[in-house]
Amino acid sequence: MNALISTALSGVVLMFVGLFVRNKQHIKFFAIAAILIAFIANLAQYPSVELGGYVMYGMIEVTKFGVIFNAVALGATLLYFLLSGSEFEKVGEHVGDYFALIFFILAGITLASSFSNLLMLFLAIEIMSIPQYILAGADKKSLKSNEASLKYFLMGSFSTGILLMGITLIYGAAGTFDLSGLGVGAGSVHPLALCGIILIVFALSFKVSAAPFHFWTPDVYDGSPTVFTSFMSTIVKAGAFVAFLRMFHTSFAGGSISQHWTLILSIITAVTLVIGNFSAVFQQSVKRMLAYSSIAQAGFMLFAVVAMNNLGGQGIVLYAAAYSIATIGVFAVLMKLKDYTFEGFNGLARKQPLLAAAVAVFMFSLAGIPVTAGFFAKYFVLSAAIQHGHLLWLVIIAILCAAISVYYYFRVIIAMYFKTGEPEVEPVSGGFKAALILTIALVLVLGLFPNLLLCWI
Amino acid sequence: MVLSVIALVSALGVVLSKNPVTSVLCLIVTFFTIAGHYIMLNAQFLAVVHIIVYAGAIMVLFLYVMMLMNLNAELEPQKRNWLKYAGAISGGALLVVLVAALRDASMPALSTQATEIGLIQNLGQLLFKQYVVPFEVSSILFLSAMVGAVVIGKKD
Amino acid sequence: MINLVWLVPFLPLLGFLVNGLGRRFLSKSLVGFVGSGAVLASFVISLLIFLEVKTPGFSAQVVTLFDFINVGSLHIPFAFQVDQLSALFLLVITGVGTLIHIYSTSYMHDESNESFARYFAYLNLFVFSMLILVLGANYVMMFIGWEGVGLCSYLLIGFWFKNTSYNNAAKKAFIMNRIGDLGFLIAIFFMIMQFGTVTFPDVFAKAAPLGMNNGILTAIAMLLFVGAMGKSAQIPLYTWLPDAMAGPTPVSALIHAATMVTAGIYMIARSNVIYTLAPHIQTVIAIIGLATALFAASIALKQNDIKKVLAYSTVSQLGYMFLALGVGAYGAAVFHVMTHAFFKALLFLGSGSVIHAMGGEQDIRKMGGLKKFMPTTAWTFLVGCLAIAGIPGFSGFFSKDEILAQAYANNPVLYVLGLIGALMTAFYMFRLYYITFSGKFRGTHDQEHHLHESPSAITIPLVILAVLSVIGGYVGLPEVFGTKNLLAEYLAPVFAPSAPFAVPHHLSHGTEWLLMGVSSALVIVFILFARQKFANYEDAGTESTGFAKVLENKWYIDELYDTIIVKPLYELGRFFRDTVEKAGIDRLVNGIGRGVQLGGQRIRLLQSGQVGFYIFAMVIGMIVLFVIGFLL
Amino acid sequence: MLTVLLILIPFIAGLIAFGLKGSGPKVLGIISSLATVVISIGTWCTFRTTPDSLNFVADWIPQLGSQFRVGLDGMAVMLCLLTAVGFLLIFITIYSRNYENPGSFYGLMLLAQAGLMGVFTAYDALLFYVFWELALIPVYFLCSMWGGEKRIAVTFKFFIYTFLGSLLMMVGIIYLYFQTPDHSFSWTTFSSLPLVPEQQKWLFWVFFIAFAIKMPVFPFHTWQPDTYEQSPTPVTMILSGLMVKMGLFGLIRWCLLLVPQGVGMWADVAIVLCIIGIIYASAIAMVQNDLKRLIAYSSIAHIGLMCAAIFADNEQSLQGALVQMFNHGINIIGLWIIVDAIQQRLGVKNMDQLGGIARKAPRMAIFFVIICLANIGLPLTNGFIGEFLMFSGLFQYNHWFMAFAGLGIILSAVYTLGMIQKVIFGESNDLTETTTDLQPGETLALSLIVMMILVLGVYPKPMLDLVSSTTEVFNKVF
């Protein structure tokens, strides 16, 4: 709740800061300060929810899990501001507005982690989505950005329609929007409810870019200004996942109904893994590869949802943290380069050893190599699936795809370390380097001691 | 019943008409029929809001944009035919599937008796008591939409 | 003294180390001294041990140095066993070894300092291995020596490593030996499995109760014999031995005549209990031995390389020894090993002397009349020929006749065939002698100028060996002469355990006399025949035809092996490399990778860039998933 | 605590090495590996008196029931010793050589060592997995940065291949983890799991494939010749001498003991694969002209034998496989040192272009021959003991298996002698005329190796005693 309020207020404040502060660099500091405040405010709520959730009008229920997830999201955003905050001004004039939009999205994410009413789910998703449509099109001169924005908007609204249809059908069956009252698990499954659940699965799959609802992802991530892609593909996506998880684990986890949607969702997971990983193999642009990688990673995160157990919950937090941090880091470096193709990375290790090392560590993390956070992230989702017991076929697909993923992640490493070239790199400030080192350290620390995060849940 | 038929026909009109302006007008007709349904379903408040928001504001906005861009039937981009049919067929298939899925649902009949829940008084009570949080939260949505309109719409 | 038995192999090892490590610094004479001295010292110790062993009532003693392999219940100590058999072999090995070392100091004198030292190091290493082989108190120890001598043989055959064909010969020797070794190894594993031990007395003690024709014993016997086939150059694993003549001649004398190749006989004699209990295998041994004897003798008839003749003769003589083993005459086999060591070493050293004098020429057609240039060599060679031909009074006569007599007792057919072999032996040996030493010289003028008698370091060993070739036979004088067979008596304790199972064959003295008489007479006839034919040999230079050509080409066995084993093997390797590996497995593995890439290329085309299509695909996906969710 | 030092010393030294320049990393490498050798000898001594004091446990991830639990049994002591000695030998050999960017080179080498040590000491499945991967990464970089022409593609294939295997293993580990009553990764809990045959049946393959790729066993071997060929030789030494032992070690520790019935069900299949591999690899080695590839294939054959022996599952075969792990490591490192020496001097590894080196470089020739002989298991060299016991054990398992595997003895002689002949014997040519003999560093390393070959070949008892504790564990199990 604190997080919601503080982020929403920060958004408003940043709006005005953008109006009144001339120096764009300074806006960034306001944003960083605001995110810090939000981070602390959010954690301050932890003791009060440690024993039980904090409920507000049956609309919001702040749980331990929610607070920790918010902390992860806010912390990752902090890193994001530190690493990429100065890139905002390159996109356009309205730096303050961009920050404000990002804070609004964060407000949506905090809602997504704590809603307890379908209406709030709807609002959360919308609050997360609408600013994204705008951010995607923030670079107004660029046709690519325009295209991304329009595509995202059209498809996003379409999926909103589907989400609403689903909610309505569920309401028709259950008579309430309250998550705890949706108890449709008992007895025979009402066709309306089942239909509604499946439609919600589709809509949320769209938001987390799971196949076959992923089509917007590569284009939008590719077309959007890189600095916003970085944010959209990581923290926002994690937010969508947490909504997914919360929705299904609180309401539809038990009974015969779960069989239906787990089947559909596991098919979606498998298709997502395959499409995401296969498509990423052939990309030439690292940015686009990362877009596909985000689809592939979404496939892994879906495991947590499908598995429906505690490990899944822990896994999604860890995964969100690992994936977000690593991807934000990669994007931060990517933005320092002129050429986004793999060739653009050739020989980076010689010219900028720190950047190269950072990207290498992040790629390891994304590939799930031990000692990086990504390893435990993958570990958790896999073990969630294995604990579930009936998903071994999915696990097999997953490890095959994980092996494929090594292929495209390591292409970057190969380009940086084993090929020669003269990459064009923008000058890198000391602050950026420090932030990068901090990020690397975070990835490694989480990879060595995931309990530092897990012990809170 | 008549309303429903009009609704469906005009909805099809939206989809099928070649001229965008006709589409808009068809859509407005549809909205009115839906508002009619609202009244039949004792949702008077919603019916009013619906007319105001949709027919009054949103559709006008649409029309305005369309006029601004000076779109008309000739300029209207047309899909190749088979894509059209594919679209129609898959939409139809979706309909069939959904209907098949919901066919067996045994639902009660709606009484003709009027209920009071749709009155503005009751809804207002609900809105500002239980639903105060989403009400507040939706302000964030509006703020961001506002900011967005500024960011996107403003000429640099 | 027996406790010092470890010194016997240790001294040559020391010699090996000194010569091997100091090959840069030591002078030739010092190297020769170290090399020969070490073996000589071993010989002295062996002699002392022998004297101790010779006393009646001596029972085998085991000297354990340390635990070699100790796994669970399996204990294989690094131990030496001194008994009558090993003591006798010690004497032969160190004795002949010493002579050959001395001989080599002169023979190899032209080599560079370093390779001279290398040569002696190898030679010492060989003696060491051979001693380990015969001293080992268990089959694993024996195997250690067994492989060790194979290695040294490899190193020495390929001593002149610059020559590729020598290398090939060395390689062939080693590999063929390895084939046999595999059999040996499997036999050891059988023992470990069956008896849980590989120590000789324990194995024999546990084998005896199994009784005759026990399957496992038969298998062990057969497999051990496979090992022996390889090492002792029996059909089908004999082809390496003639090729092994690529090595320096003293090596041929020591390794490929006197000692190493007799290891197989030693092994079977040592395992006499097992063999006696496996009569079928004995029959196999006898047949193979005899076949080898005849086959090799037939090849030797038409060979023109002085060393090749001797090599085939060696193969043939080894065949005789196996014949003896096959008919259960272990003592006779050992006896023949001993006498053969003397006269064959003599013959090889003599041929070495000739080759030395001829400046490396080995083709007897280019020799002739050498008697007048190198008389000592000639008459010692003659003694050797007489001994091998089995002229009464020479050592070969006694040992070979004992074998033939035993064969007769077993089966007269064996005797007849054996006799034919003996006659061929007499014929080809004297063919060799006459072509080489009598007639007139057929070499170049240059060679004629250089012809000279060899130095004393060469001739003295020749003389000693000649003497031994004559008197060596008298230790095993058969009982028909009214004396006791000293050797048989000496060896009796070794063969005692198998005695209860052996089928006794007794020949009346009359028959024995008759057999001796027949063979002696026929041998002399054949020698005269050879003399008449070759005493004044002229090289006609004509190609031989028909059967002679087959013999000259050694029955085309090498070609046969090449066609049916070697080439297919390499073809197989090539097939694996090019087809299975590259086109099969590797392509499959890479194909998966390529499949992923290709799949990626296709799948990414789904991303057509058109929103209409995207939504269309989404709707299709929804419909499909709906159908799955509802209808399935 | 000694155990932890085994991991920590190379790890810290590796991190430091990244920052050093010039000859600093070399010296550091030598010092660190010397220290590791000393400590691993120390662990040996400790093991003989108070083996329990080698165990070390610290909290790691309590939520998962995973601990930083390291310890050593006989096998592990031996393998740590091998790792320590192996790295020392490698560092001695390459001391006179200058690699581009030495800090990274030595740093990565030392990190690989730390990873290997970790693999051998881990008594916690998760920790094991982490080290397992960790050992791979530095090697990947080493190969890709300092390797031959086709290094990138080849190492990439290698990496993905082994990574896939490890993932499979991770699935197995996680599955087992959920079977444990107290949800723990501890080795003791794992090894006391009552698994029904149904589970063991497939768990076996999960683990076996992971290890088989690492070893490698036919038909999972295709990465290996390419990688050995393309890697810089010091790395090839690590790969073939030490890293393949990870697979064998894993097989013994994490396969044989966890799924004994699974092993029982599939041992025949696995052994047949191994034996096919032996003959197959030997046959290919026979027709190889490339020196490095030849040794690579010979290594496949040797590993196949060890793997088969492990599956034969009796005291002799296991003990044989264990000592052979050490001996093979030493020997093959020796072989690579010489191959490297030749390649450094002449720049070729095609055997048709070589020959006559013995005359020009007698010391090299002698070492080469001795090591080759040890490699084909000649008695009184270290190679013999292991092979003898392995064959013996395999024979007791199944006569025919042994007989076919035994063909490897013959074939190994064929290709090894062929290699000796082509490389060092024969006439020298224009190229090999220029050969110079070994440098002091190489001589020292090879002397050490030859000493170990002979000492262990004549007196293998200490090594056998050391590993017997591991095989005793098996006696209890079966």
Place this chain on the structure above:
Amino acid sequence: MPVQYYIFLSIALFCIGVMGVLMRRNAIIIFMCIELMLNAVNLLMVSFSKMWADAGRVDAGSAQLFVFFIMVVAAAEVAVGLAIITMVYRNTHSVDINILNRLKN
């Protein structure tokens, strides 16, 4: 009148909306079709509200509030959406979605 009637009516409207999205290339018309879909949902929601109110649920009004919020959101979306479409039109002078295919594969 049974609720099924409304269900099928709404679904029909919804699917017509979907069809429209699939069949048209004009971004504005597509957007309108999406609005049509939302309205179908609204209609259904209201009829369910009535249904539950008949069943005696006191909180059946929340469904109508939900509809209210949907309208609110739709309005916001329209604002943003039309802004985006205008922006695209400014750059490309077209509202044809198919000419937007720079981003693909």
